[in-house]
Amino acid sequence: MLDDTDRRILRYYQSDPEAPASQLADAAGVTPTTLSRRLDRLRDTGVLKGVRNVINWPALGYEVEVSLRVTLDKTQPRAFDEFIPAARLVPEVIEIQTFLGQVDVRLSVIARDMGHYQQLYREQLLVLPHINDIEALMQVARVKGQETLPI
Known part of the structure; x- marks a missing residue:
């Protein structure tokens, strides 16, 4: 401890x-x-996993950030096993989280602008396997981005 x-x-x-x-x-x-x-x-002991640099995506021209809440077709036994590797192949997907509950997966997606996001959504995200439902939450502002803990 x-x-x-x-x-x-x-x-x-x-x-x-x-x-x-x-x-x-x-x-x-x-x-x-x-x-x-x-x-x-x-x-x-694994308490410190390393030091990392945080990329300022807007400085690189990625102005749009979207959180996609995905519900998978759980009647398919390999839904998670096939969805997650496919989502990893989309370069603009910068984070993948899995959940227990109504929402199965959350994807953080970045795009240069709304046109780029729309293209990503139609051509790469909607075609991911075993999607039953998808909800997009457009980020308006990052109110708190601190990753420190009150130790």
């Missing part, structure tokens, strides 16, 4: 993962050696 030192390290680390180790150690109140050892242990 995490102790107070681990929580302090994670709190500062998640707020600025690119901070130099010496700065992170100072902020967490530990030595750089302790910080290094603790971060290694957190990685080894």
Whole structure:
């Protein structure tokens, strides 16, 4: 389990993962050696999965983001097994989540503009296998995009 030192390290680390180790150690109140050892242990135990960069899609010309809620035809025994690999092949699908309940899958889709989205929807998304129902939720604004936890 995490102790107070681990929580302090994670709190500062998640707020600025690119901070130099010496700065992170100072902020967490530990030595750089302790910080290094603790971060290694957190990685080894799977608490830290890595550092990633977040792409600003609008800066690359992708102005439209849509969340598609998909209900699959569950009378087909391989519906999930065939739908998910096919959805992965669509480059504009940037996230796939599965659920228990009325909605089976949620796809996050990006497009350059509405014309591009309409083309994607008709030519690549609607033809995915075993779709029983699909609902599109057009993103208007990202109100909160923070991925930090209150540690």
